[in-house]
Amino acid sequence: MTDTSTAPDSSSPSGQTTHFGFQTVEEGLKQKKVAEVFSSVAQKYDIMNDMMSFGLHRLWKAFTIRLSGVREGDRVLDVAGGTADLSLAFAKRVGESGQVWLTDINHDMLSRGRDRLIDKGISLPIAQCDAEKLPFPESSFDCVTVAFGLRNMTHKDIALAEMRRVLRPGGRLLVLEFSQVCKPLSPLYDLYSFKLLPWMGEKVVGDADSYRYLAESIRRHPAQEELKTMMEKAGLAKVDYFNLSAGIVAVHRGYRI
């Protein structure tokens, strides 16, 4: 596994603040706190995903992969790829003539991903790196994806611009992320997120706080139209999005032209 992470020194306060769930924290601290969350949940991450979403995350990811239009021979970058769900699926699509890079800032998540790839007999390059400073030259990929990762990033605008930079002209970025659920479902969704999720986190992983952060970070994440505007500001063109499961998640797609 290549470690190319160039995370800023969290001990040197920038003076700027940002959100970590519902808390306001020093910018430098957010990355450290996000790292603690994912290191804590890494071993049980996949089983929790199935339990929390009743398996729906598999359908959301399958939809994203179909929408990507990735074909044999393509080069794909999976940003914040964690335990490698998307990378695994893309590896099958691109075949021997293509290439998929699994990347993430968190070593524990990537280790799980690497183990899952080995179990399935799939070999692909893995790099530990920050989405805000991708260690790839301009125009390297046909497709870049980020699934449930953008929400956790400190400077989403910088990360989006980086993901655009490494796309070839005509290449596309797909962002799969929690979004704004349709209004009538809100009360039920709130009950589920703020009561049941932390309870499940405590029972299964022994960590209620990480799943409380999940619920809070979803509420802090830009809704569908706002994220579309952010992608456009980052230089992506023809941005559109698809609501899935009544807006619980949305897939945004944009092109580098």
Ligand SMILES: C[S@@+](CC[C@H](N)C(=O)[O-])C[C@H]1O[C@@H](n2cnc3c(N)ncnc32)[C@H](O)[C@@H]1O
């Ligand atoms: C909820 S997991 C998603 C994993 C995987 N993409 C999936 O859909 O199952 C979010 C991932 O984002 C990663 N992450 C958070 N901030 C990041 C950053 N600045 N750069 C790269 N990865 C980051 C975390 O380490 C974590 O593995």
